[in-house]
Amino acid sequence: MNTQHVILGILHNQPSSGYEIKQYFEQYFSFFFDASFGTIYPTLAKMEKSGLLTKESVKQEGKPDKNVYSLTPEGAAQFHAYLMSPLEAEVFRSDFLMRLYFGELADEDTVTGWISSQLKRKEMLYAELQRQMEEFGERISPAQRLCLQVGLVQYEATIQLLKEQLVRPE
Amino acid sequence: MNTQHVILGILHNQPSSGYEIKQYFEQYFSFFFDASFGTIYPTLAKMEKSGLLTKESVKQEGKPDKNVYSLTPEGAAQFHAYLMSPLEAEVFRSDFLMRLYFGELADEDTVTGWISSQLKRKEMLYAELQRQMEEFGERISPAQRLCLQVGLVQYEATIQLLKEQLVRPE
DNA sequence: TCAGGCATGTAAGGAGTTACATGATTTA
DNA sequence: TAAATCATGTAACTCCTTACATGCCTGA
Numbered sequence: 001m002n003t004q005h006v007i008l009g010i011l012h013n014q015p016s017s018g019y020e021i022k023q024y025f026e027q028y029f030s031f032f033f034d035a036s037f038g039t040i041y042p043t044l045a046k047m048e049k050s051g052l053l054t055k056e057s058v059k060q061e062g063k064p065d066k067n068v069y070s071l072t073p074e075g076a077a078q079f080h081a082y083l084m085s086p087l088e089a090e091v092f093r094s095d096f097l098m099r100l101y102f103g104e105l106a107d108e109d110t111v112t113g114w115i116s117s118q119l120k121r122k123e124m125l126y127a128e129l130q131r132q133m134e135e136f137g138e139r140i141s142p143a144q145r146l147c148l149q150v151g152l153v154q155y156e157a158t159i160q161l162l163k164e165q166l167v168r169p170e
Numbered sequence: 171m172n173t174q175h176v177i178l179g180i181l182h183n184q185p186s187s188g189y190e191i192k193q194y195f196e197q198y199f200s201f202f203f204d205a206s207f208g209t210i211y212p213t214l215a216k217m218e219k220s221g222l223l224t225k226e227s228v229k230q231e232g233k234p235d236k237n238v239y240s241l242t243p244e245g246a247a248q249f250h251a252y253l254m255s256p257l258e259a260e261v262f263r264s265d266f267l268m269r270l271y272f273g274e275l276a277d278e279d280t281v282t283g284w285i286s287s288q289l290k291r292k293e294m295l296y297a298e299l300q301r302q303m304e305e306f307g308e309r310i311s312p313a314q315r316l317c318l319q320v321g322l323v324q325y326e327a328t329i330q331l332l333k334e335q336l337v338r339p340e
Numbered sequence: 341t342c343a344g345g346c347a348t349g350t351a352a353g354g355a356g357t358t359a360c361a362t363g364a365t366t367t368a
Numbered sequence: 369t370a371a372a373t374c375a376t377g378t379a380a381c382t383c384c385t386t387a388c389a390t391g392c393c394t395g396a
Contacts, residue, residue: 001263001265001268005268006268009268009271009272009275012272012275028271029267029268029271031262032262032263032264032267032268033263033264033267033268079275080275083269083272083275083276083280084276084280087265087266087269087284087287087288088265089265089291090262090263090264090265090266091261091262091263091264092201092202092260092261092262093171093202093203093260093261094202094203094260094261095171095257095258095259095260096257096260097199097202097203097317097320097321098171098175098176098179098199098202098203099253099257100313100314100316100317100320101179101198101199101313101314101317102179102182102253103311103312103313103314104311104313104314105179105182105249105250105253106253106254110253110254111313114257115316117257118257121259141273141274142273143270143271143273143274143281144270144271144273144274146270146285146331146335147267147270147271149331150267150270150328150331150332151267153327153328153330153331154324154327154328156327157323157324157326157327158320158323158324160323161316161319161320161323162320165316
């Protein structure tokens, strides 16, 4: 799974510009994927060149023009091929856990600082997912709901554990 | 946090060869970090060149020679500088969640297949963490124990949710 | 008039993977 | 003698990020 696959998926739902694709990432699945403009724009250009997308310039009122991309039949086929390909392993890399692992080498206050800032982050992400579940929970597909739930239960479990740890460290 | 920092941490505990460092990754924190030989060996060479490590060739009985690396004072200083630097955000990229998100575009059996293979993976990782907790739980530091616990509670929560989903999909 | 949002792009570089290449020793 | 484990390394490539560059429009 790479940026190209995600772009295919988004454009399968509706034609969009690079800017809109980035907003989509941030709104709907920032918790398990992200990509910068420095990836998105070159990827779109490459995909158009290889025939997966078509570009159309669209004029807007009170805003700059935008390039709206749509899937070609080849683009749609490529996306379905991705969905049929073997599931890839998740990538998880945690600076927080690495520091905990080597925590003996730092003083206690430093370790507590890591735990409380990690807790704060998780709480913010959790609140954002809850907001999304309240806002979209009724309208989205069962699979999309499960997607949100996976995030929610993971954050819940982590938040609870980290809170306990701060109350009675040991 | 990158491979260099992790190598510094491991060598802080004990001098090791590249091969041993890789084994260490796999045994103790494969669930939140990994790196291939193609990263480890060039990184070790670079670190030696820049004065963070010293290399010593060690002969072994019934095995090829190995290059054992040790931290220099500059290496130790660099590691402590890393521990004092701001905590970085976790990186999480999930092919599984991405597919769920676009799940309407695949048929129901395919989605069920993703869920059950994801469940199987998580169960294996969970079993491995449990084994580690039983084997090392008494001997490791509180911070290292917390590290394992974070993995355990996240996997537990996810496994439970995915199981429910397979029993009564909706 | 200036900050902020909208919009697109490029260039340089960092970090990592996979595949290849080599070769010793041990065990079945 | 073949497979598995131990051990080190390189080369090509992929993918991505950051920083830079540009410019329009809106609202305070």
